[in-house]
Amino acid sequence: MIEPRRENDLIHFFIENLQDPKPEGLWKANTRxxxxxxxxxxxxxxxxxxxLGNKLKICARLSRDHYDFEFKDSIHIVSQREMPEGKGLREGFLESIPPFSNGKRIIKALYGGSHIYYHPLRRINSYIFPGPVPITLNPYQNxxxxxxxxxxxxxxxxxxxxCGKSMTIATAAFYAVLRSRSRQDKSQQLLVTQSNFASVNLVxxxxxxxxxxRVIRYISDNNWMELPEDGRSIMDLPFRMQQVFMDYVSGVTPYGNDYHIYQMAIFLKEKNxxxxxxxxxxxxxxxxINPNAKKYExxxxxxxxxxxxxxEIVITTSDSLLSALPHLRGISTVQFDEASQIPECALIQILSMFPDACFGLVGDINQLPPYCDVLLTGYLKTFGIGNTMERAIMNNMFPQVDLRIVYRCHPVTTLILGHCFYGGKLFSGVSADERNELMVNRPDFWPNPNFPIMIVNNTAPSRMAGTxxxxxKELFIVKQLVYALTSPTYNYTFKPSDIGIISFYRAQTSFLLEEFRDLNVKCGTVDSFQGTEKEIIIVCCTNEAVNGFLGMRNRINVAMSRAKQTTIVVGNLNGLLQxxxxxxxxxxxxxxxxxxxIS
Known part of the structure; x- marks a missing residue:
């Protein structure tokens, strides 16, 4: 590490970027x-x-377990942590799945067997999301x-x-719980996401x-300690453990096993x-007797x-599911959020884990597909990662429901994106008056109060930063836009947390994160924004040449569909038109x- 320093829970340092393969391609955001x-x-x-020249400037966030760490040595070594090895599928797994089970039927359908056909329902009940303000689901959700x-x-x-997919998934899980209670079978409902950040909406x-x-998000203690504050919840396993254990350790609720009580006590003490x-x-x-007791199982x-x-409901990621498995019992439904992003190998593994469950795949094949490393090719790419949901939809392998009513965006945005990416099949569930706050109240800033998309033309060329x-110039423009939207000198402003900034390029994302670190403005790549919504979105195109992933329809769809009110695109107008x-x-x-x- 070169010039390491600490600033609250952040550490800043440089490493050399000289030898091949260059570290710039190996050290990335979210690396542990x-x-x-x-x-x-x-x-x-x-x-x-x-x-920066022949160096990489890196900023990282310390785990909460290591807030007492200080740079005291003359030399500090930094390394990437090894990813835990997954157990994966084993040869012969298919034979071990019970015949005629749901899991086996689904796997066979995916690989050339009989499809599971759509059958009309004799009756579709009306379901209500049971929040503080009950919400009746629309016919598609029902x-x-x-x-x-x-x-x-x-x-x-x-x-x-x-389209209200998170609410639909949550409502389905709740009614599955009510069914389990009526049957007295003590089954659990499982909700699976692709990352801890993606699960925040469901939580x-x-x-x-x-x-x-009773709902819990299953997340390991180590992972929880490394999540930023906006990624944590009172529903998280380590937090709920603290709340539940306090009654037993304080003596409010009796518990017969002293060893277990001591383990709970150590856990609570170490978590302060x-x-x-x-x-x-x-x-x-x-x-x-044991003043230095710190370790707990x-x-x-x-x-x-x-x-x-x-x-009764367990929320987890596909990566964490194996460690959660010993603690689960009688899973009756498994729902996948952002199912279009789940790798085929992960889906097959979960089907084999819970073969008797009923499954729901909720996702959008017009948005991001599963992540696939560029080094994966051939069968590893086709069947290890695949694009299962798209393949299943195109071949009508399973019953399908279209959730067509959009509640997030301004109706004009829904109309445009519906025309561009969904064959004109989307309907708006909100009125323009519910989404025009900025456009109506800031005529000095917004040119047309009836149209929710603006382009700020940036003709300045981009510069390479590694790959x-x-x-x-784009960074300057974005700073001006955020100032105009949040500064109290204007008569109508928004909170920084109402704004999201999406960048198509990793290097530009780093500059944006550094610039807005002290403001509560979410900055990130297109991938990190899937599942997120903000009142106002600023989309940074960065490159005057609109090609490659900057021109991919699914990425454009994700970037342009995050705003409830307005979207500001900073890009080269001529490049966009081409x-x-x-x-x-x-x-x-x-x-x-x-x-x-903006000059």
Whole structure:
């Protein structure tokens, strides 16, 4: 590490970017790193990387377990942490799945067997999301819930942006819980996402009915300590463990196993969740005899917690599912959020884990596909990663439901994107008056109060940063836009948290993150914004040459569908007009008088 320094929970340092293969292609945002020292090693997660000459400037966020770490040595070594090895599928797994089970039927359908055909439902009930303000689902959402509860082996829901898919998934899980209670079978409902960040929406939705249903997000202790504050929740396993264990360790609720109580006490003490003097006399005496007791068996504590808490809905990621498996029981429904992004190998593995469950795949094949490393080719790419949901939809392998009503965007945005990417099949569930706050109240800023998309024409060329690129003029423009939207000098402004900034290029994303680190403005790549919504979105094209992934229809669709009110595209107008998938949008913006230039 070169010039390491610490700033609160952030660490800043440089590394050389000379040898081949160059580190710039190997060190990326969200990479988990370890920092060595003579006293103790520290864990952190990289947030930004910037190429400066022959060096990489890196900023990383420390794990909460290592907030006491300081740079005291003359030399510190930084390395990437090894990814845990997954157990994966084993030869002969298909034979071990019970014949005629849902899991086996689905796998066979995916690989040339009989399709699971669509059958009309005799009746579709009306379902209500049971939040503080009950919400009646629309007919398309009701059909998805009904099919999942009617024990169809697998139902696919085509869910465009802002269609209320998280609420639909959460409602289906809740009614599955009610069915389980009526049957007294103590089954659980499983909700699977692709990342801890992607699960935040589901957690926020299910949190609204937590008084009526026991919900937990399964996340490991180590992962939880490394999540930023906006990625954590009171529904998370480590937090709920603290809440549940306090009653037993304090003596409010009796518990017969002293060893388990001592393990709970160590856990609470190490998490600074409970002081020793607030514990029951047995625990206080334990720490008098063992003042240095710090280690606890997390796996065993999780087992104890699940026995005590009796979770009815479990939210987790496909990566964490294997570690959660020993704590689950009788899964009756499994729903995949953002199912278009799940690798085929992960789907097959989960089908083999819970062959008797009913499955729901909720996703959008017009948005991002599963991530595939460029080194994967041939059968590894086709069947290891694949594009399962698209293949299943195109070949009508399973019953499908289209969630066509969009509640997020301004109706004009929904109309444009529906025309460009969904064959004109989308309907708006909101009025223009519900989405025109900025356009109506800031005529000094917004040129047309009836059109929610603006292009700020940036003719300045981009510059290369390794294999990525950045644009200094674009950065200046974005700063001006954010200032105009948030500064109290204007008569009508927004909170920084109402704004999201999407960049197509990793290098530009790093510059944006550095620029807006002290403001609560979310900056990220297109991938990191899938599933996110903001009042106002600024889309940074960066490159004047609109080609490659900047011109990919699914990425454009994701970037342009994140805003509830307005979207501002900072890009080269001529380049956008020459791009197949940008052209329609750019022409409409131009015709509506919504092209601006910032000097």
């Amino acid at each position: 790193i370890s920092i060595g020292s003579t006293e103790t090693d520290a864990k952190a997660v990289i947030e930004t990387i910037m190429i 059909e998805y819930v009904e099919r999942l509860l009617s024990e169809t082996p697998l139902t696919m829901a085509n869910s465009p942006f802002g 926020d939705i299910t949190k609204k009915y937590r008084e009526k249903c 969740a409970m002081k020793i003097e607030d514990m029951n006399p047995k625990c206080q005496n334990f720490f008098r 997390f796996f065993k504590l999780v087992r104890i917690f699940f026995d005590l808490y009796d979770a 990525s690129c950045f644009n200094e 791009s197949i998938h940008w052209r329609t949008i750019a022409e409409m913006v131009k015709n509506q008088g919504c092209v601006k230039t």
